[in-house]
Amino acid sequence: MGAREKLTDAMSELLWERGYAATSPRDVMTRAGVGQGSMYHHFAGKHDLAVASLSAVSGTMADEASVLEDVEAGTPLERMKAYLRLPRPGTRGCRIGRMTQDPQSVTDPDLARIVQGAFATMLGRWEDAIAAAVAAGELPGTVVPADLARTLSAVIQGGYVLARAEGDQAPMDAAIRGAVALLDATSASVDPSARESRAPRERGDQEEGRS
Amino acid sequence: MGAREKLTDAMSELLWERGYAATSPRDVMTRAGVGQGSMYHHFAGKHDLAVASLSAVSGTMADEASVLEDVEAGTPLERMKAYLRLPRPGTRGCRIGRMTQDPQSVTDPDLARIVQGAFATMLGRWEDAIAAAVAAGELPGTVVPADLARTLSAVIQGGYVLARAEGDQAPMDAAIRGAVALLDATSASVDPSARESRAPRERGDQEEGRS
DNA sequence: GTCTATATTCGGATAGAC
DNA sequence: GTCTATCCGAATATAGAC
Numbered sequence: 341m342g343a344r345e346k347l348t349d350a351m352s353e354l355l356w357e358r359g360y361a362a363t364s365p366r367d368v369m370t371r372a373g374v375g376q377g378s379m380y381h382h383f384a385g386k387h388d389l390a391v392a393s394l395s396a397v398s399g400t401m402a403d404e405a406s407v408l409e410d411v412e413a414g415t416p417l418e419r420m421k422a423y424l425r426l427p428r429p430g431t432r433g434c435r436i437g438r439m440t441q442d443p444q445s446v447t448d449p450d451l452a453r454i455v456q457g458a459f460a461t462m463l464g465r466w467e468d469a470i471a472a473a474v475a476a477g478e479l480p481g482t483v484v485p486a487d488l489a490r491t492l493s494a495v496i497q498g499g500y501v502l503a504r505a506e507g508d509q510a511p512m513d514a515a516i517r518g519a520v521a522l523l524d525a526t527s528a529s530v531d532p533s534a535r536e537s538r539a540p541r542e543r544g545d546q547e548e549g550r551s
Numbered sequence: 552m553g554a555r556e557k558l559t560d561a562m563s564e565l566l567w568e569r570g571y572a573a574t575s576p577r578d579v580m581t582r583a584g585v586g587q588g589s590m591y592h593h594f595a596g597k598h599d600l601a602v603a604s605l606s607a608v609s610g611t612m613a614d615e616a617s618v619l620e621d622v623e624a625g626t627p628l629e630r631m632k633a634y635l636r637l638p639r640p641g642t643r644g645c646r647i648g649r650m651t652q653d654p655q656s657v658t659d660p661d662l663a664r665i666v667q668g669a670f671a672t673m674l675g676r677w678e679d680a681i682a683a684a685v686a687a688g689e690l691p692g693t694v695v696p697a698d699l700a701r702t703l704s705a706v707i708q709g710g711y712v713l714a715r716a717e718g719d720q721a722p723m724d725a726a727i728r729g730a731v732a733l734l735d736a737t738s739a740s741v742d743p744s745a746r747e748s749r750a751p752r753e754r755g756d757q758e759e760g761r762s
Numbered sequence: 763g764t765c766t767a768t769a770t771t772c773g774g775a776t777a778g779a780c
Numbered sequence: 781g782t783c784t785a786t787c788c789g790a791a792t793a794t795a796g797a798c
Contacts, residue, residue: 361572381764442570446715459717498705517698518698522699526733526737585783596775
């Protein structure tokens with residue numbers, strides 16, 4: 341593994357753990373195990389390195405959200421719940437969302453654009469899945485996809501905040517359970533006559549218990 | 552206004568804007584308009600000043616959440632929605648929640664305890680209001696107050712994250728609208744026979760699930 | 763390409779005058 | 781109580797040797 345990749349990997353970790361402002365070039369070089377000259381040879385400076393590292397992280401997060409549009413994974417509502425239930429290390433926080441609280445990250449146009457793009461991608465996938473769920477009669481027609489997409493995305497992001505505040509994974513899991521329960525109750529309120537015709541099985545087999 | 556109060560006010564603002572790690576004693580003194588000697592006379596150092604300032608902020612936030620238990624403000628569900636709809640400056644972020652992303656704040660036992668206490672107070676009020684809503688038949692008996700409290704608290708905290716990510720208030724408002732809509736739909740799904748504890752009818756058919 | 767040495771500024775705090 | 785002067789180390793980067 342070349343020095344360049346070692347540096348971006350180390351920077352990605354440190355951005356996650358400490359954020360941009362609190363990460364010094366020294367820290368990165370030490371963790372990457374390369375000398376100072378290597379870093380300034382491959383990158384113009386801390387900023388340049390952060391842009392490269394955060395871009396890579398943003399890509400992997402976008403991939404994760406593809407569960408929402410994976411038709412193989414079940415009905416739209418099932419995919420929404422599956423995405424909500426993906427394992428998330430609450431006490432470590434979100435690698436992208438964390439940046440929004442870093443004053444320098446928000447100010448920096450390059451970093452801000454990366455964060456904004458990551459959220460735009462995820463929200464777009466949420467909206468598509470929600471609209472599909474409405475079309476399939478899994479959610480009532482009164483649901484506004486753009487609103488609910490932000491609500492559910494906020495539950496995840498807020499779950500990270502709560503988990504970090506308490507230093508415990510439990511609040512994150514509880515927040516997700518509560519959101520799934522709201523979705524189930526909302527789904528149950530759909531007028532049966534509006535349901536999609538190609539999934540005409542009995543209702544009531546969706547009650548999967550989570551402890 | 553004495554130097555001490557000027558310092559805590561300035562520190563509170565800077566903690567909000569930049570967090571703990573990114574705020575230097577110099578910044579605080581400059582904004583407060585006092586000399587360096589004054590600061591080290593009234594406080595042992597940056598840490599001591601931050602503890603005093605954050606404690607004050609935590610108190611005002613707890614006061615705000617008292618809407619949830621203000622019986623004058625309406626039914627439990629109405630109070631929940633009223634609290635969700637309180638005006639919140641999304642792009643500025645939450646004064647308490649922001650601390651959870653500051654590496655030094657989470658590490659520091661004193662600061663961490665303040666943040667943890669603020670969330671504990673708020674979550675407790677949420678749980679009480681939700682339990683009251685269930686008791687009043689405004690929400691179904693299947694609702695788990697501890698879970699839903701964290702879900703709704705997460706919507707608010709996540710709303711801040713989304714708003715900051717996009718540099719726009721709109722995502723915060725959308726997230727709140729979506730949450731209120733979910734609550735309304737869930738409320739509508741309550742079995743009418745379980746409503747209004749003043750005129751209690753037979754209960755117990757909630758166990759059969761939502762079919 | 764990678765290293766060590768060196769500048770420069772800032773963060774955080776102390777000392778002591780007024 | 782409040783101020784200015786000053787110290788020490790870290791953050792960020794440049795210079796130039798190997």
